[in-house]
Amino acid sequence: MKYMDEYRDKRLVDQLVERIRSLSRTPVQLMEVCGGHTMSIQKFGIPSLLPETVRLVSGPGCPVCVTGRQFIDKAIAFARLNDVIITTFGDLIRVPGSTSSLEKEKAGGADIRIVYSVLDALQIALDHKDKQVIFLGIGFETTSPGSAAGIKKAAELCIPNFFLYSAHKVMPPAMRALIHEGIAISGFIAPGHVSTITGIAMYEEFPETFGVGCVVSGFEPVDLLQAVLMLVEQVESRRPKVEIQYKRAVRPEGNPKALQLLREVFEPQDDWWRGLGVLPGSGLKLKKAFQHFDAENEFAIDVEETREEKGCICGEVLKGLKQPGDCKLFGKACTPSDPAGACMVSNEGTCHAWYRYHRHG
Amino acid sequence: MCLSIPARVISIERDMATVSVGGTEYKASLQIVENVQVGDYILLHTGFAIQKLDIREAEESLKVFDEFIELNRQLDEEEVKTGKRIV
Ligand code: SF4
Numbered sequence: 001m002k003y004m005d006e007y008r009d010k011r012l013v014d015q016l017v018e019r020i021r022s023l024s025r026t027p028v029q030l031m032e033v034c035g036g037h038t039m040s041i042q043k044f045g046i047p048s049l050l051p052e053t054v055r056l057v058s059g060p061g062c063p064v065c066v067t068g069r070q071f072i073d074k075a076i077a078f079a080r081l082n083d084v085i086i087t088t089f090g091d092l093i094r095v096p097g098s099t100s101s102l103e104k105e106k107a108g109g110a111d112i113r114i115v116y117s118v119l120d121a122l123q124i125a126l127d128h129k130d131k132q133v134i135f136l137g138i139g140f141e142t143t144s145p146g147s148a149a150g151i152k153k154a155a156e157l158c159i160p161n162f163f164l165y166s167a168h169k170v171m172p173p174a175m176r177a178l179i180h181e182g183i184a185i186s187g188f189i190a191p192g193h194v195s196t197i198t199g200i201a202m203y204e205e206f207p208e209t210f211g212v213g214c215v216v217s218g219f220e221p222v223d224l225l226q227a228v229l230m231l232v233e234q235v236e237s238r239r240p241k242v243e244i245q246y247k248r249a250v251r252p253e254g255n256p257k258a259l260q261l262l263r264e265v266f267e268p269q270d271d272w273w274r275g276l277g278v279l280p281g282s283g284l285k286l287k288k289a290f291q292h293f294d295a296e297n298e299f300a301i302d303v304e305e306t307r308e309e310k311g312c313i314c315g316e317v318l319k320g321l322k323q324p325g326d327c328k329l330f331g332k333a334c335t336p337s338d339p340a341g342a343c344m345v346s347n348e349g350t351c352h353a354w355y356r357y358h359r360h361g
Numbered sequence: 362m363c364l365s366i367p368a369r370v371i372s373i374e375r376d377m378a379t380v381s382v383g384g385t386e387y388k389a390s391l392q393i394v395e396n397v398q399v400g401d402y403i404l405l406h407t408g409f410a411i412q413k414l415d416i417r418e419a420e421e422s423l424k425v426f427d428e429f430i431e432l433n434r435q436l437d438e439e440e441v442k443t444g445k446r447i448v
Contacts, residue, residue, distance in 0.1 A: 007447065009377075036364055036365075089407070095444045115410055116407065117390070117407045117408025117409065118407070118408070119390060119408050120408070134393035139407075142406055142411060143367065143407055144407065145393045145409070145411065146390075146393070146407050146408065146409045146411075147404070148393075149390065149392040149393055153392075159363075192408065193365045193404065193411065196365075196412040197411060197412070198402060200408055247415065247418040248413055248414050248415050249404055249412055249415070250412075251415075255394065255411065255412050256395075257393055257394060257395050258393040258394075258411065261387065261392075261393060314431075348364075
């Protein structure tokens with residue numbers, strides 16, 4: 001495919017690897033904070049190409065993985081209400097809640113539909129005026145502008161039976177929290193598609209305050225290796241900074257129209273992240289003017305007490321402190337077809353990617 | 362879920378575009394991007410075009426890669442000639 005294949009060129013990969021090998025002296029730990037990167041890195045076997053001095057670890061970049069059980073439990077409670085249709089991205093329905101999952105509720109008769117876009121959820125609301133349609137909004141800045149656009153459309157078309165249950169999150173507070181926790185990070189492979197929306201100004205604090213460089217990377221092997229090379233160069237020259245490797249998609253200012261829409265529809269709220277706990281201002285909730293679309297406002301529900309899976313070390317995995325192979329359940333009581341923890345569900349989850357691409361690693 | 366793929370815009374009707382990803386057609390809302398035209402490449406994410414791909418940049422970086430390969434080749438040659446490790 002155009003603008004993908006070129007970035008898988010074997011010759012280029014070899015050359016980049018060679019360059020990294022000859023340049024890297026100082027041991028570094030580079031963290032990717034985007035599930036898409038996690039998937040590509042495992043799929044293309046990037047770690048096996050790198051010298052011993054360069055270690056890659058995954059961070060909290062998979063939206064499904066960082067979303068708390070409480071969110072799933074609440075979604076299940078919504079699903080159990082009469083005349084409610086739950087609309088969601090496919091990944092979410094298999095995530096275990098405390099005692100059930102959306103998939104199980106669906107099998108038990110709840111009306112839960114997988115959609116590809118928030119716009120499909122709007123259409124379902126238009127087609128079923130006698131039902132209340134709740135869209136489960138998860139995802140980072142890549143996905144939240146879509147939800148904002150959906151809300152604006154619902155307001156314009158005066159759709160009274162469409163609601164958003166938002167677990168949308170923003171990235172920088174999580175990156176900051178990792179550094180505050182003292183996790184050894186020599187550089188961030190910054191998320192490519194989040195940055196198409198946000199631009200790069202939000203990363204400046206990392207080199208400035210913490211001396212940690214950020215390189216916004218694309219998703220093909222050549223992209224990722226070039227980003228690694230750029231970070232290695234930064235470390236070797238002791239000049240951490242914010243750079244864009246993924247120039248074909250990321251402009252320094254991001255996508256102003258999407259950012260404007262986000263500001264118009266959402267405001268920050270404190271939010272809970274698996275592994276990191278509650279981070280101030282790390283979530284997005286609907287602004288007052290759009291509150292009548294907020295499912296949490298509009299429906300009274302009984303939510304069961306949250307219970308975490310015993311033995312699941314997802315939280316540690318999401319902080320780069322442990323690897324999936326360290327988990328006793330990995331590949332045994334926890335597999336993609338029967339996941340015990342959230343990191344095994346989405347194909348962007350670290351445990352899922354490990355299971356799929358290097359089970360024996 | 363965070364997946365976004367490059368797609369080429371085939372046609373536009375108001376704020377919806379039909380786009381092609383390797384021959385398969387999808388719908389993409391243009392609500393959150395500006396100045397997208399037929400023939401442009403966009404990044405498609407959950408039914409939305411989230412950014413226009415900068416073709417000039419894409420071509421540019423591919424060109425830089427070619428130069429990079431050339432430079433590495435020259436350095437290799439020089440290393441062979443002089444017997445010294447340069448990079
Ligand atoms: S393998 Fe499963 S149980 Fe273990 S950390 Fe990963 S998701 Fe959790």
